[in-house]
Amino acid sequence: MGKLGKIVSQLEEYSMQYNHTIEKVIRKINRELAPEFEDKLRCHLECQDKAWLIDQIIRLTIDEHSRQECDRKLFQKIKQQKRAERLARLRELQLDESKLDIFISQYEQYDRDRLEEEGYLIHPPLKGKDLITTEYRSQKGEVLLTQAKDILFAILFGDESTCVQFERVEQELLTLTLPHFKARTIDFMKATTEIGGLGFWQDPDNVSNDDEVENILFQVEYGEVATEKIGDGIVTALNLINNLEVNEQILYARIINVEQSTLVDINESHLRRRRF
Known part of the structure; x- marks a missing residue:
């Protein structure tokens, strides 16, 4: 065996010894942690609702397909419950143009920095x-x-x-673009058309390039009022949702009606409605 062959043989031997040692260490740690893990798991389960525990035990006994179907039904149930709660809040709010104007005036100037300064956000991600x-x-x-x-x-x-009172005079179309993995943040919306697409936006600061990222375009028709307060409300609400949850550097939304199109740019520090 040549010199190179001896070196390879020694490396293989050391590798086998190293792996064997690592495996022994892992087994030893697992044995040490097992009682602690069991105690913590038991303590946690003892505090849970009995009906939930029964559901989880049954879930473990069914096949993967049935488990996914159960999860889907549970998700739909939770979603319907949240929507029912939202509708109840809307009926209590009784939103009209004057109340919408108050909301816009109060929050249209809020950006990421202000939300942090006033304690709405606590050390959020970049x-x-x-x-x-x-x-x-x-x-x-x-x-x-x-x-x-x-x-x-x-x-x-x-x-x-839903006790919402607007005198809607024309139809407009809102198109909102979101990365696929952030789309669930607006799953409360209904009657939307969803279109898949790839993004190619390049971030000049090289923080969040959108190069070939899978995006979803949401489109929804709505009725606008003569003062166009609905559009202003959309901008204000989306700005808050972006800064409080979605966390895009620029959240793109386009509003179009029959006579003209309106491009709405929503970013961290500035809102503007630009006609063209």
Whole structure:
């Protein structure tokens, strides 16, 4: 055996010894942690609802397909419950143009910095990266996010059945672009058309390039009022939703009607409605 062959043989021997040692270490740690894990699991399960425990045990006994179907039904049930709660809040709010104007005046100037300064956000992730989850929002941040989503739902879909009172005079089309993995943040919206597409936006700061990222375009028709306050409300609500949850550097939305098109740019520090 040549010199090179001896070196390879020695390396293989060392590798086998190393792997064997690692395996022994892992087994030893697992044995040490097993009692602690069992105690913590038992303690946690003892505090859970009995009906939930029964559901989980049954879930473990069924096949993968049936398990997915159960999860889907549960998700739909939760979604319907949240929608029912939202509709109840809207009926209590009784939104009209004057109340919408108050909402716009109060929050149209809010950006990411102000939300942090006033305690709505708590050390959120870098702009353009991950979703802002509950752990990064204070209680009043949660309340404001819920309010923004309620307002957006009301001005897009509200009618007499939800005690929403607008004299809508023309139809407009809202198109909203979101990365696929952030699309669930607006799953409360209904009657939308979803279109898949790839993004090719290049971030000049190289923080969140959108190069061939899978996006979803949401389109929804809604009725606008003569003062165009609905459009202003959409901008304000989407700005809050973006800064409190979606966390895009630039959230793209386009509003188009029959006579003209309106491009709405929603970013971190500035809102503008530009006609062309």
